[in-house]
Amino acid sequence: MRRREAIQLVSSSFLALAAGSMPKLLAQEAKKKKILFFTRNVGYYHEIVQRKQGQQLSFGEQRLVEIGGEMGVEVVCTKDGRVFDQDLSQYDAFAFYCNNDLTQPNDAGEPPMTAAGKARLLATIEDGKGFIGFHSTCACWRTPGEPYANVPQEKLDPFLRMLGGEFVVHGPQQEASLAITSHRLPPIAPLGLGEVIAFFDEWYCMKNFNHDMHVILVQETRFLKGDCYRRPPFPSTWARRQGKGNVFFTSMGHTEDVWTSPLFAVFVTAGINWAVKNADPDLPANFEKVVPHADILLDKLAPQEQPAP
Numbered sequence: 001m002r003r004r005e006a007i008q009l010v011s012s013s014f015l016a017l018a019a020g021s022m023p024k025l026l027a028q029e030a031k032k033k034k035i036l037f038f039t040r041n042v043g044y045y046h047e048i049v050q051r052k053q054g055q056q057l058s059f060g061e062q063r064l065v066e067i068g069g070e071m072g073v074e075v076v077c078t079k080d081g082r083v084f085d086q087d088l089s090q091y092d093a094f095a096f097y098c099n100n101d102l103t104q105p106n107d108a109g110e111p112p113m114t115a116a117g118k119a120r121l122l123a124t125i126e127d128g129k130g131f132i133g134f135h136s137t138c139a140c141w142r143t144p145g146e147p148y149a150n151v152p153q154e155k156l157d158p159f160l161r162m163l164g165g166e167f168v169v170h171g172p173q174q175e176a177s178l179a180i181t182s183h184r185l186p187p188i189a190p191l192g193l194g195e196v197i198a199f200f201d202e203w204y205c206m207k208n209f210n211h212d213m214h215v216i217l218v219q220e221t222r223f224l225k226g227d228c229y230r231r232p233p234f235p236s237t238w239a240r241r242q243g244k245g246n247v248f249f250t251s252m253g254h255t256e257d258v259w260t261s262p263l264f265a266v267f268v269t270a271g272i273n274w275a276v277k278n279a280d281p282d283l284p285a286n287f288e289k290v291v292p293h294a295d296i297l298l299d300k301l302a303p304q305e306q307p308a309p
Contacts, residue, residue, distance in 0.1 A: 033073045033092040033276040035132070037064050040079045040110050042100035046136060048254065049097045051079075060097055060134075063259045067268050073276060079110045084117030093130030093246075093275035094121065096137040097253065122158055126243035130275025131162065135253040138206060139167035148297045150207050162242045163249055165235065166208040168297070171226025173254070175200045178217040178236055181290040184281045185239065185270035188216070196220070197263060202254035206234060207297055213238040214283035215290050217250070217267070227298065234294035237267060239274050239283050246274045 039049035039061060048060040057065065061077040068075035075095070081102060102113045113121075125131050141157035147168055153161055160166050177198045183189040191197070203219065205228045217237035221229045237250040248271035258264050273279040287294070 033278070034090060035064075035068060035073060035075045035093045035095050035272070035276065036083065036088075036091045037061060037075050037077045037095040037097075038079070038081075038083070039077065039097045040081055040102060040106065040112075041098060041108075041136070042102060042104050042106045042112075044099065045106075045108065046097065046099070046254065048256065048259065059256055060253065060259055064095065064268070067265050068272060071269060071272060071278075073272055073278075079108075081113035081117060082111045084113055084121050088120060088124045088129070091129065092277070093132060093272070094125070095132040095134070095275075096140070097134040099136040099139045101141055118159065122162060125162060125245035125247070128244035130245055130277065131242070131247045132271050132275045133163050133247075133249040135202075135204070135251060136167065138163060138165055138204065138249065138251065142166060143208065148207070150295055150297065153208075153210065156208055160208065161210065162247060164210040164213045164238055164240050164247065165206045165249065168205045168207050169228045170202050170204050171224065171228050173200065173202045174225055176203050176224055177220045179220060179233070180216070181218055181286065182214060182216045182283070184214075184283055185216070185274050186279050187266055187273075188270050191266070199252060199258050199261065199264065200255065201252055201258050203229070203236075204251040205229065205231070205297075206251065207295070209235060209287065209294055210240060211287045212285045213240040213287055215286055216270070218291055219251070231296050231298060232291070232293035234291055235287070239271070240285075241283075246277060246280065248272075248274050 049058045051058045057077055065075045103115055103118060104112055141159050143151055143156060143166060175198055177196045180191055180193060180195045183191060183193055213235060215235045215238050218233045219236040221231055221233055239248045250267060252258055252264060
């Protein structure tokens with residue numbers, strides 16, 4: 001059996017352990033943790049976090065609640081940006097599936113964040129709360145100017161500096177492979193370093209990487225369709241520290257198939273473990289080692305590619 005087939009056919013018993021049982025045992029050692037999941041979109045609204053008529057939660061919200069529940073972690077969902085002006089001390093971490101300037105109005109009429117609320121969120125993370133970003137969250141407060149250009153970290157919005165990277169563009173949805181470069185966070189370890197996993201999703205090209213990150217998954221680019229991917233491999237999923245807070249980001253998560261994948265749940269579980277400090281291992285920066293040419297970008301956009309997240 002080929003290695004990739006073996007990865008895709010991981011037994012259900014292992015996946016149950018990876019996505020549920022092990023983290024639940026970790027969570028039982030301390031008080032029940034709590035995550036605030038914020039899914040407000042500005043401009044293009046991602047269907048995965050859109051609440052359908054008569055539904056209290058979107059598909060993505062339901063899945064994160066389920067994954068958290070398997071771990072003994074409570075996930076509270078909201079689209080009301082005013083929450084960041086309220087008591088944040090009750091949460092151990094914050095998860096975002098958002099895009100663009102969240103202090104601006106959106107077509108859904110959902111209350112925006114205030115500038116003060118944004119500052120409070122960043123200060124809270126700096127002081128020790130965790131953060132988990134999904135997919136288009138790297139397209140919040142984007143850098144004005146030439147899209148295919150990196151800028152010094154001090155010129156980035158503080159939210160993107162905290163996150164660790166910024167969206168540029170994406171090509172067509174397609175199957176793509178990701179290389180595992182770290183298994184220090186449970187429950188990734190059984191998958192093995194150097195293994196390659198694959199999903200059908202919408203794949204982001206990114207820039208302005210914070211080199212202090214600990215890269216977990218690398219976006220392979222060689223076989224992807226789209227001129228924006230004609231560049232060396234770059235980080236897709238990573239962890240880093242922001243002050244006393246633990247930050248996790250994955251560019252995956254556009255499609256329902258990804259959110260229902262037990263393998264994706266393994267990495268989400270790892271991210272939750274890191275953000276709420278159920279697991280807090282040493283995660284040294286490995287950017288220069290595993291993606292040394294990731295900052296190389298193209299100088300133009302292909303006409304068929306979409307500049308909106």
